[in-house]
């Protein structure tokens with residue numbers, strides 16, 4: 302009986318500890334800048350965020366560096382895209398971190414793509430088709446409606462892994478969702494003229510943006526996903542565009558601009574670099590800026606095509 306009482310007492314103390322306010326901020330390890338930015342919106346001063354990659358890195362080509370391992374070791378919540386985007390480095394980093402709290406399947410591991418209906422799920426997997434993402438296109442952050450979905454799920458997860466601050470995360474989420482919905486309305490109005498615009502893209506990074514804005518993709522500069530553009534393939538696209546014209550060439554700011562520039566000069570259509578994630582351009586300082594800047598760049602490219610007003614266009618940052 303006495304032992305049982307002792308056990309209850311110990312359990313009571315443990316429960317008390319679990320619910321006590323944290324002395325330090327929750328350590329969040331974000332794989333990409335967009336999720337770091339979202340975790341910051343939702344977590345405020347209760348989170349300390351480390352972003353594993355920067356906006357001018359190719360997110361498909363990250364190396365499992367020791368600095369990432371050290372950060373993963375002390376992380377309490379890992380926030381990544383998933384859908385195999387980080388397949389080349391994250392599993393190694395997580396395994397070698399020895400941090401059991403952030404392994405896949407644990408509450409400390411969060412995949413943004415899990416909250417979003419996926420596009421371009423391949424019907425067959427063939428390595429000859431290039432660097433195919435078997436779980437569907439992982440570049441979900443290019444549609445702000447996906448950001449809403451991920452925000453709801455991430456707020457819930459923050460509340461789960463840091464229960465004493467649950468109400469704080471919930472109220473920050475409500476505030477974010479309100480501002481995001483208002484921005485979404487504004488973006489949809491601003492972007493209306495882009496509907497049906499035909500585009501050529503560097504990599505298949507824009508499936509979700511296309512679905513959101515009603516853009517129509519005619520071709521990709523990469524002959525296969527993950528394979529650098531070749532002269533032969535660019536000439537094929539140039540020929541294709543004579544039959545099926547495209548208005549604008551789109552690439553991510555991190556991608557090499559030479560192929561876009563070549564096609565732009567030969568097909569006489571503007572090429573535009575979009576930030577693709579937070580931090581890639583001066584204006585894309587946060588998630589709101591990411592979409593403000595992306596739309597402004599697309600609209601400027603369209604004015605260049607339609608009205609030959611090209612002065613505000615410049616390829617890079």
Ligand SMILES: [Zn+2]
Pocket residue numbers: 361434439440504505506526
């Ligand atoms: Zn990709």
